[in-house]
Amino acid sequence: MTTTPRREFLGLLAGTVAASAIPAAARPAAATAPRGLAPVPGGPVMKGRDRGVYVVHDARSLEPLYAETLGDPLPERTPAASVSKTFCAYAALREGLLAETEKIFCDGDGWRPEGHGAIAVVEALAVSCNAFFEKLGARLTWDSYREACDRLGGLSDRLGGKPANLLDRLAAYAHGDLLATGCEELARLGRAVALADPADRALAVVRRGWREAVLRGTAVAANVPGLEVAGKTGTLPGAAAETKFAAFAPLSEPRWVIAARTAGPGSASAAAIAGRALTRLAGTA
Numbered sequence: 680m681t682t683t684p685r686r687e688f689l690g691l692l693a694g695t696v697a698a699s700a701i702p703a704a705a706r707p708a709a710a711t712a713p714r715g716l717a718p719v720p721g722g723p724v725m726k727g728r729d730r731g732v733y734v735v736h737d738a739r740s741l742e743p744l745y746a747e748t749l750g751d752p753l754p755e756r757t758p759a760a761s762v763s764k765t766f767c768a769y770a771a772l773r774e775g776l777l778a779e780t781e782k783i784f785c786d787g788d789g790w791r792p793e794g795h796g797a798i799a800v801v802e803a804l805a806v807s808c809n810a811f812f813e814k815l816g817a818r819l820t821w822d823s824y825r826e827a828c829d830r831l832g833g834l835s836d837r838l839g840g841k842p843a844n845l846l847d848r849l850a851a852y853a854h855g856d857l858l859a860t861g862c863e864e865l866a867r868l869g870r871a872v873a874l875a876d877p878a879d880r881a882l883a884v885v886r887r888g889w890r891e892a893v894l895r896g897t898a899v900a901a902n903v904p905g906l907e908v909a910g911k912t913g914t915l916p917g918a919a920a921e922t923k924f925a926a927f928a929p930l931s932e933p934r935w936v937i938a939a940r941t942a943g944p945g946s947a948s949a950a951a952i953a954g955r956a957l958t959r960l961a962g963t964a
């Protein structure tokens with residue numbers, strides 16, 4: 680087994696198991712952009728070796744506005760990867776199993792072998808710390824994670840069955856092994872985080888984590904000056920190395936939700952593709 684320093688995903692073996700464990704009905708065919716939609720104003724933003732898809736939606740109605748596909752289609756849905764950390768954080772905060780300021784020690788993970796040190800949940804979301812969410816996951820119950828999936832986009836029907844043992848459940852919470860997500864699911868999650876009830880303090884913390892991811896974490900490629908982008912990345916392991924990104928902008932008054940997925944050697948990341956698309960939209964706003 681090989682590993683890469685930027686791998687967000689728990690393990691290659693777990694990844695191969697996950698592909699068959701996610702709901703069968705959620706794994707058909709292939710992902711392409713919705714028919715009849717044009718790229719963002721100004722023409723395509725995907726080029727060269729880029730492979731993948733993005734879809735921009737109206738943040739309130741979730742109506743698709745712009746879309747683009749390049750290269751061979753990706754599988755319609757794949758494991759959520761680190762996008763799942765959003766549900767893990769929300770479940771723990773909602774259930775009172777984690778305080779916003781509580782620090783958990785990371786002494787090494789796939790991102791940083793020497794570890795991120797003692798960090799709280801907003802930073803952990805920003806840097807997508809594996810150790811933080813593996814430890815946090817040990818506090819959750821399957822039902823609390825499942826409810827978080829339901830509350831953030833109605834996604835519990837995309838979740839596989841409860842694994843019998845704890846390590847497999849941790850892989851689901853921290854690494855999204857059992858949650859099938861394509862662009863539709865990423866957009867539903869993006870809208871739920873974008874239009875959070877101001878009284879939902881747990882989700883307010885999650886939103887800050889998404890914003891920090893764009894400002895100084897795994898999604899800096901999506902940072903568009905003046906637009907206040909917020910989002911969460913996910914990265915699957917292996918040769919195909921899919922990256923996915925659920926995001927919205929602007930933070931203070933959400934107007935767009937964007938879902939992006941890319942894969943293959945040489946392709947720009949999903950966050951980078953979203954950043955290009957959002958840069959165009961910011962210029963037309």
Ligand SMILES: [Zn+2]
Nearest residue numbers: 785788795808
């Ligand atoms: Zn870490």
